[in-house]
Amino acid sequence: MEEESSSWFIPKVLVLSVILSLVIVKGMSLLWWRPRKIEEHFSKQGIRGPPYHFFIGNVKELVGMMLKASSHPMPFSHNILPRVLSFYHHWRKIYGATFLVWFGPTFRLTVADPDLIREIFSKSEFYEKNEAHPLVKQLEGDGLLSLKGEKWAHHRKIISPTFHMENLKLLVPVVLKSVTDMVDKWSDKLSENGEVEVDVYEWFQILTEDVISRTAFGSSYEDGRAVFRLQAQQMLLCAEAFQKVFIPGYRFFPTRGNLKSWKLDKEIRKSLLKLIERRRQNAIDGEGEECKEPAAKDLLGLMIQAKNVTVQDIVEECKSFFFAGKQTTSNLLTWTTILLSMHPEWQAKARDEVLRVCGSRDVPTKDHVVKLKTLSMILNESLRLYPPIVATIRRAKSDVKLGGYKIPCGTELLIPIIAVHHDQAIWGNDVNEFNPARFADGVPRAAKHPVGFIPFGLGVRTCIGQNLAILQAKLTLAVMIQRFTFHLAPTYQHAPTVLMLLYPQHGAPITFRRLTNHED
Numbered sequence: 001m002e003e004e005s006s007s008w009f010i011p012k013v014l015v016l017s018v019i020l021s022l023v024i025v026k027g028m029s030l031l032w033w034r035p036r037k038i039e040e041h042f043s044k045q046g047i048r049g050p051p052y053h054f055f056i057g058n059v060k061e062l063v064g065m066m067l068k069a070s071s072h073p074m075p076f077s078h079n080i081l082p083r084v085l086s087f088y089h090h091w092r093k094i095y096g097a098t099f100l101v102w103f104g105p106t107f108r109l110t111v112a113d114p115d116l117i118r119e120i121f122s123k124s125e126f127y128e129k130n131e132a133h134p135l136v137k138q139l140e141g142d143g144l145l146s147l148k149g150e151k152w153a154h155h156r157k158i159i160s161p162t163f164h165m166e167n168l169k170l171l172v173p174v175v176l177k178s179v180t181d182m183v184d185k186w187s188d189k190l191s192e193n194g195e196v197e198v199d200v201y202e203w204f205q206i207l208t209e210d211v212i213s214r215t216a217f218g219s220s221y222e223d224g225r226a227v228f229r230l231q232a233q234q235m236l237l238c239a240e241a242f243q244k245v246f247i248p249g250y251r252f253f254p255t256r257g258n259l260k261s262w263k264l265d266k267e268i269r270k271s272l273l274k275l276i277e278r279r280r281q282n283a284i285d286g287e288g289e290e291c292k293e294p295a296a297k298d299l300l301g302l303m304i305q306a307k308n309v310t311v312q313d314i315v316e317e318c319k320s321f322f323f324a325g326k327q328t329t330s331n332l333l334t335w336t337t338i339l340l341s342m343h344p345e346w347q348a349k350a351r352d353e354v355l356r357v358c359g360s361r362d363v364p365t366k367d368h369v370v371k372l373k374t375l376s377m378i379l380n381e382s383l384r385l386y387p388p389i390v391a392t393i394r395r396a397k398s399d400v401k402l403g404g405y406k407i408p409c410g411t412e413l414l415i416p417i418i419a420v421h422h423d424q425a426i427w428g429n430d431v432n433e434f435n436p437a438r439f440a441d442g443v444p445r446a447a448k449h450p451v452g453f454i455p456f457g458l459g460v461r462t463c464i465g466q467n468l469a470i471l472q473a474k475l476t477l478a479v480m481i482q483r484f485t486f487h488l489a490p491t492y493q494h495a496p497t498v499l500m501l502l503y504p505q506h507g508a509p510i511t512f513r514r515l516t517n518h519e520d
């Protein structure tokens with residue numbers, strides 16, 4: 001009997017030790033041997049970078065640099081690259097603009113040469129979007145932002161009509177309604193001397209949430225807003241988890257945060273199902289009725305009508321929309337307001353134009369918007385100096401040649417958009433100056449290279465919402481400029497920082513003063 005059990009025991013131990021050895025060999029290969037090979041492969045081509053450290057790569061130095069840079073505010077200057085992407089700025093000085101950096105055992109090649117960037121964006125058959133961090137994925141949803149292949153193409157085709165200029169023009173009155181509601185609230189807070197201090201970073205987020213809700217849900221706006229509110233709560237939970245140490249599989253543990261998030265997920269799904277049903281019913285009830293005003297096409301309506309789209313697809317696209325459209329646009333508005341506060345001469349130029357085109361009391365119309373050229377130049381210069389998305393990543397789908405470099409399959413290419421926008425070779429000696437006049441002859445003539453300006457990305461995966469963002473920004477700024485002059489509040493601290501997007505670390509307190517010709 002004893003003999004029998006020990007004869008079982010030996011093979012078991014053997015199998016276990018073989019498995020363990022295999023795991024160790026695989027682990028060592030991934031964490032030690034492969035990084036050496038990759039470093040060697042690139043070093044033969046003249047590409048170097050900070051040396052790989054076992055398991056953590058360069059994360060420790062990288063996080064250390066970023067934390068140090070954001071530990072105190074900076075002077076009122078637009079030379080923000082050293083603060084915002086300190087690791088890139090630091091290692092570029094040592095290794096040149098194209099270098100290898102390790103995010104744990106994942107390696108990324110930085111690419112800031114505009115010719116190479118054009119090649120990456122134009123050859124989407126060789127380069128795909130990389131897999132986002134699981135928590136970011138939870139935030140951004142499995143929608144347009146992250147989908148790939150046929151499903152991405154199908155969704156992009158369905159959703160595109162929402163963003164055609166003709167459709168967006170139909171949204172102008174509702175956007176204006178949200179904007180005027182906001183500035184009316186500021187007016188109500190004016191002190192006796194006609195001034196009010198507001199943190200525009202907070203206010204613009206509420207505004208853009210409102211506009212995104214209308215674009216996404218159209219006539220179901222009220223119910224849709226409630227869904228977005230639930231999503232916002234879920235995002236907060238994700239953001240909290242993001243700041244904790246990352247444990248693989250953590251999101252599957254029944255922690256308090258995860259339980260809350262799963263409950264929210266259920267509620268979101270339930271609310272959306274109800275919303276879709278009501279919308280379908282309204283469409284049936286309304287068939288044959290004469291429509292007085294043409295209604296703008298919205299994400300929900302288009303997706304409900306489309307073939308091969310499930311409720312889960314709609315849930316994921318809503319997440320994607322909310323994530324991609326809300327804070328990007330509110331950050332553009334925030335940085336532009338800060339810039340116009342720092343540069344009163346440009347604020348005055350913008351005001352002259354707005355008053356000339358729209359008058360001092362009338363709200364801007366869709367026809368006015370195209371005539372606001374100075375405002376367009378200001379927005380472009382704001383997007384150049386303070387791009388809300390500071391970098392993007394692509395992944396080589398197979399072994400591929402990029403310029404003269406041999407890029408192995410799986411290499412992640414990090415494109416530091418903000419570094420391209422702050423490159424003296426592309427923008428000239430005044431690269432760090434706020435000079436909207438450089439865009440006077442249009443975007444293609446502003447820089448020495450056509451790929452020098454890429455705030456919305458490039459190629460097939462370019463931002464689908466850019467027209468909406470610019471339209472909303474122009475309308476908001478036009479109304480603000482018409483009613484108030486503004487400057488930085490004494491408590492403002494200049495501290496551009498990245499947490500997924502470029503945002504003002506200590507908020508954006510701005511003092512608004514009512515314009516004398518706009519006293520109601």
Ligand code: HEM
Nearest residue numbers: 144145324325328329332392455456457461463464465469
């Ligand atoms: C100032 C505002 C905005 C900026 C700076 C911005 C920037 C970008 C950039 C750089 C990309 C490309 C990312 C990449 O190639 O990896 C992108 C993609 C995208 N953006 Fe925007 N965006 C803005 C506003 C919006 C708005 C308002 C929406 C929607 C309501 C939106 C929806 C999207 C979507 C869905 C994608 C993915 C497109 C695809 O892959 O097919 N964005 N955005």
